[in-house]
Amino acid sequence: MKDQPTLPLGRFYEVGGRRLPLHRSGGGSPAVVFLPGAGSSGMDFLNVQERAAELTTSVFYDRAGTGWSDRVELPRTSTEVTDELRELLRVAGVPAPYLLVGHSLGGLYARHYAQRFPGDVSGLVLVEPEHEDYDAHMPPKLVETWAEWDSDQAVPDELPDEVIQFYRGLFAQVLADWPAATRELLIERHVSPEWIRIGAQEAANRYQLHDEVRGAGRLPDVPLIVLTATGIDAFKEAVSQGTPESLLHEEIDGKRRLYDTLAASVSRGENRLVDDVGHASIIFRRPDAVFQAIHDLLGHGSTGER
Structure with missing residues (x-):
């Protein structure tokens, strides 16, 4: 029998022979389901998930291979990921429909889930979502820089202590208001x-993920709010070292146009700009913006004009 790691929150469910953690709070329908970005955990949404639980059923989870889930070979296809999520929600007894809240890569998975299972989805909140047309909206020099990035070389087995301490400091800042035990666990x-x-x-x-989404057809006409980070904060500066600030501003302009188009692809879509934060830190530093979007799509408010 496999060793059972201690979960900070929630419990394990078995899907496809693997253990996936899911944490549930609140009650009601539609259920809000949080999909984290690459290399993140559903627990990164804890501050928003708890507030959403005051309105309805609210759950977060970890995909296989990430967070506290069983390890699997990565990468995987979006079809595998979305099939897994649907089965997990079934096994855990969380009935559709769902309001999917996805950050970064989780935003792409949320869109693909809605394309594949439109009857399961009541709405989408996409926070800085990965998108198949992202590069086409970016300055060519920036795309060239990304293409040269080698993840195998960029992430050594051992990180220099000064790098670890630098990023520990950044996470400590954005998680300053979190409960101490949760904050320290996530930072580490x-x-x-x-x-x-x-x-x-x-x-x-x-x-490959982009091709899957392109081939899955149109997004169903469900209410949609996109949250676009328009700041260049310490996290963005750290991961963009050597990139001229002018290019970073061009990136912001490009993604704003892209996300405007994404919001316009449905009849009740809106792109909301979130100032003073970057891509990675938006869910930590602006949980109010994420919660407000959830609040509005649950019918407690309404989307505004684009």
Whole structure:
């Protein structure tokens, strides 16, 4: 029998012979389901998940190979990931429909889930989502820089202590208001070489994932709110070292146009700009913006004009 790791929250469910953790709070329908980005954990959404639980059923989980789930070979296809999520929700007794909340790579998985299982989805909140047309909206120099990045070389087995301490400091800042035990656990996991490698591995087939989404047809016409980070904060500066600030501003302009188009692809879509935060830190530093989008799509408010 496999050793059972201690879960900070929730319990394990078996899906496809693997143990996946899911944490559930609240009650009601539709259920809000949080999908984290690459190399992250569902627990990164804890501050928003608890607030959403005051309105309805609210759950987060970890995909196989990530967070506290059983390890699997990465990367995987989006079809595998979305099939897994649907089965997990069935096994855990969380009935459809779902309001899917996805950050970064989790945003792409949320869209693909809605394309494949439109009857299961009541709405989407996409936070800085990975998108198949992202590169086409970016300055060519920036795309060239990304293409030269080698994840195998960029994530060594051992990280220099000064690098670990630097990122530990960044996470300590954005998690300053979290309960101490949860904060320290997440900080240690996020600065571990294992989680950093998992993030790189999970996103290594992004172009294959893009092809899956392109081939899955139109997004169903469900209410949609996109949250676009328009700041260049300490996290963004850290992962963009050597990139001229002018290019980073061009990236923001490009993704704003892209996400405007994404929001316009449905009849009740909106792209909301979130100032002073970057891609990675938005869910930690602006949980209010994420919660407000959830609140509105649950019918407690309404989307505004684009």
